[in-house]
Amino acid sequence: MKVILSGGGTGGHIYPALTIADQIKKLEPTAEFIFVGTQQGLEKDIIPRYGYPLKFIEVAGFKRSLSFDTLRSAFKLFTGLYDAYKIISEEKPDLVIGTGGYVCGPIVFMAALHKIPCCIQEQNAMPGVTNKILSRYVRKVFLGYKEAGKFFKGKAELVYTGNPIRTEILEHTREEAYKELGLDPAKKTILVSGGSRGARSINNAMLDAEIALSGRGEVQVLHATGDVNYDAYMQEVAKRGGVADNIIIKPYLHNMPVALAAADLAVFRAGAIGLAELMAKGVPSVLVPYPYATANHQEFNARAVAATGAAQVILDKELTGDKILEAVEHLLLHVNELEKMQAAAKALGRPQAAETIARQALALIKD
Incomplete structure (x- = not known):
């Protein structure tokens, strides 16, 4: 079994992914894991410390106003989708899990297009933009707060689990x-x-x-x-x-x-x-x-x-x-x-x- 996890930028997205990976490993000791992040996020330093392989894609978050940065982010989004396509094609994962941050957008979306089982975990009571978009393509959304449920309009099953914490x-x-x-x-x-x-x-x-x-x-x-x-x-x-x-x-x-x-x-x-x-x-x-x-x-x-x-x-x-x-x-x-x-x-x-x-x-x- 091969599992891809993606979530990055801040520790609030990275540590939940690590905690979920550790739990999957307990349930499926032979499972293989690949993390996907960016060179700019904290995942670059954090993930290797936990012994998991990390692959990078090129993607950037969008500003909330129209500017040159917005155009550059749009270009990077297409680059990120191509990077994600290559990773999905090469690794052929059985499962893809996103834990938030713009980095997980391309990899989860591309996996969903390939009919690979996908889910996301939303930590906050006010969901991030990426997860709200991805909820239209994944099978399940795991909610840290019940209050977040009303913001998801996709067909994904909403499951209130609370947020994953270190054992x-x-x-x-x-x-x-x-x-x-x-x-x-x-x-x-x-x-x-x-x-x-x-x-x-x-x-x-x-x-x-x-x-x-x-x-x-x-x-x-x-x-x-x-x-x-x-x-x-x-x-x-x-x-x-x-x-x-x-x-x-x-x-x-x-x-x-x-x-x-x-x-x-x-x-x-x-x-x-x-x-x-x-x-x-x-x-x-x-x-x-x-x-x-x-x-x-x-x-x-x-x-x-x-x-x-x-x-x-x-x-x-x-x-x-x-x-x-x-x-x-x-x-x-x-x-x-x-x-x-x-x-x-x-x-x-x-x-x-x-x-x-x-x-x-x-x-x-x-x-």
Whole structure:
């Protein structure tokens, strides 16, 4: 069996593809995998680290206004379709899976034209343009959020699976996490992260909040500022007189699964996979959607989670230290409310999403 997976540009498209591939490998140990990406996307660096072969096509995303770049993207689309044709003809895959990003458009479309079973996985509550187009040609669309279903008009079967997450997210207990991170098990733990590169607006707000929470006996904060923001952040902390040892500030958390196991509450952006990991661990959150995400999809994600009672939303433009401190202190004071949010988060979690997607995708070969 040979499977092609394509999804690229950002980690939000790449890591779901890797997770699905790992699950297919567990179910079909002899399966062969080929990833398809571009030379410009992060997949160029990420995929080889996981030991999978990677082939490239030439394609570019379209701007939302007519310009020379739009014409160049149109030319690259035809180049990408030809590249995809060559890959499909040479590899003759049994199954093709797209996980979003413009790179998966040509390869999934060309596979569908060749009558090869195809499916796509959409991570966000507001689908990307490529996946909306591809839904007219594939057999199944796996939804990370139910709310995304109304945006797909094709004949594909829509299956709500949740988003695929790494298996290691579920491997750590709270007790193990507290010990590994040197945290106090008697205190509530607030985990703060703006993503792998950090988020300046969240850092700015957390600076005021952490000064106020410094030395408090009932709470501890574990804050990843992002590598590029760390030195400047620590300089500002020092200007304010520093913080007590209940405020732990790191440039980067190299073991996020352990940090999630320790968290009672998270302050996060609203990327689809980060949210899926929070929900799988039952961690309630205060979400600050990235305001420049394509089609504002992070706010759609955040609103969908908040509608279940698992999160609160503060828009980036409204974010201040006072607002974040008020939200955190309210939940620390009203433990019953925090526990209800934890239960809602746990109910929303889909820890078996990757296995479900893998099984249903493989079933397309036998149909």
